[in-house]
Amino acid sequence: KNLKVKRITGNIFADVSLMDSLFWGKGWMWDDDPSTSAPYLSSLNINKNSVQVITAPQKINKQSKVTFYPESKYYSTEANVISIKGDSTKIKVSRDWINRKNKILVNGFQFYKDDVDTSEVNIFRPELFFITLLKEQLNKVDIKFTGKLDTLTIPDNAIKFLTIKRGLDSVIIKTNKESNNLGAEMILYALAEKFYGFPATAENGVKVIDSLITLIGHDPGNYRIVDGSGVSHYNLITADLIIDLLKHMYNRKDNLFSLYYNSLPVAGVDGTLKDRMITSQAYNNVHAKTGTLSGVSNISGYVTAANGDKLAFSILMQNYVGKSKPARDLQDSLCTILSLYK
Structure with a gap:
C-alpha cells in the first residue's frame, strides 16, 4: 500500500517445496485431530495453523456470541451455544476433521455470568489458509486482487521482491515457553534443510539430533526419536x-x-x-x-x-x-x- 499499489494482476501461489509432503507427524494419534497440539505441517504457516474460537455469554436462553480469529472465508462455521441460568459451562469446539473439511463446529451451553471462553482448532492445508488470509488482507487495504490461489514451485527466474527473516532465538523462546509443537516441528525441518538440503524431511532432522546424541557420548541406536515436538508415542528416550x-x-x-x-x-x-x-x-x-x-x-x-x-x-x-x-x-x-x- 505504501508503494501506491492499487491492483495485483495474475495469481498468488504458495511455494511449499522446502519440505516434503508429510503434513502429519509419524506416530501422531489419529484422534488428536483437530487439537492444536497436533497441528498440520507445512513450510508456510500462520497463526499456529489454527483458528481461535471466542464464546461470550449473553442473556439467559439466548445464543452466546461466537467469534472466530482470524476471520476468513477459508473456513466455514456452525455455532449453537446457549447461555443458561445454571452455573456450569460445557462447550465443545471441533472441526469436520474426519472429512478433512475446514468447517468449525461449536456446540454446548454456557453460564450466562461466566467469563468468555476461548478455544482453538487446527486448520487443514495451512499453506492455503496463509495465502487466503493474504488475499483478504489485500482487499481490506483496497488493493484489488481477483486471481486464483494455489501452490507451485517458484521458477528459477522469479524475481525476489521481499525477504523477511527472524532469528532462531525468537523462535526457540516462543517454542519452549509456550510448548509450541508447530514451532518444534519447524525447527526440526530447519535443521534438516540446513544440513541435508531440501526438500527437508523429519528423518533428516532426526539425523541431526542423532549426531548430537553421539557428540554427548550416547549411542543413538539406544533411543527412538521420530518428531520434533514429542507428540508421537513412538519416541523413546x-x-x-x-x-x-x-x-x-x-x-x-x-x-x-x-x-x-x-x-x-x-x-x-x-x-x-x-x-x-x-x-x-x-x-x-x-x-x-x-x-x-x-x-x-x-x-x-x-x-x-x-x-x-x-x-x-x-x-x-x-x-x-x-x-x-x-x-x-x-x-x-x-x-x-x-x-x-x-
Whole structure:
C-alpha cells in the first residue's frame, strides 16, 4: 500500500517445496485431530495453523456470541451455544476433521455470568489458509486482487521482491515457553534443510539430533526419536540422555546456554510453569521444559540449589490413568527438594 499499489494482476501461489509432503507427524494419534497440539505441517504457516474460537455469554436462553480469529472465508462455521441460568459451562469446539473439511463446529451451553471462553482448532492445508488470509488482507487495504490461489514451485527466474527473516532465538523462546509443537516441528525441518538440503524431511532432522546424541557420548541406536515436538508415542528416550544433554548445554563456551536457559519456562513466572511452584523455594528458580501426553507427564531442566550449585534434572512419569495433576504435584515437590539442597 505504501508503494501506491492499487491492483495485483495474475495469481498468488504458495511455494511449499522446502519440505516434503508429510503434513502429519509419524506416530501422531489419529484422534488428536483437530487439537492444536497436533497441528498440520507445512513450510508456510500462520497463526499456529489454527483458528481461535471466542464464546461470550449473553442473556439467559439466548445464543452466546461466537467469534472466530482470524476471520476468513477459508473456513466455514456452525455455532449453537446457549447461555443458561445454571452455573456450569460445557462447550465443545471441533472441526469436520474426519472429512478433512475446514468447517468449525461449536456446540454446548454456557453460564450466562461466566467469563468468555476461548478455544482453538487446527486448520487443514495451512499453506492455503496463509495465502487466503493474504488475499483478504489485500482487499481490506483496497488493493484489488481477483486471481486464483494455489501452490507451485517458484521458477528459477522469479524475481525476489521481499525477504523477511527472524532469528532462531525468537523462535526457540516462543517454542519452549509456550510448548509450541508447530514451532518444534519447524525447527526440526530447519535443521534438516540446513544440513541435508531440501526438500527437508523429519528423518533428516532426526539425523541431526542423532549426531548430537553421539557428540554427548550416547549411542543413538539406544533411543527412538521420530518428531520434533514429542507428540508421537513412538519416541523413546531416557532421563540419563536428557540430563547429559542439559549438562552439555551448560558446559558450552558460547552464548547458546544463555539463550537456551532463558527460553525455558520459569516456575511460577511464565510459560507452561506459570501456575506451578508459586509458594515454594522453586519459585522463580526452576527453568524447565514440560512434556505432556495422555498418561505421560515430564519435566526437565535446571534448578539452583541453596548452596548455589546449578543442578540438571529430568523427571519422566508415565503409564498412569486419570488426570496428570498428581504427577505434576509430585514433580513440583521434587523440584522444591532440589532447590533446598545444601
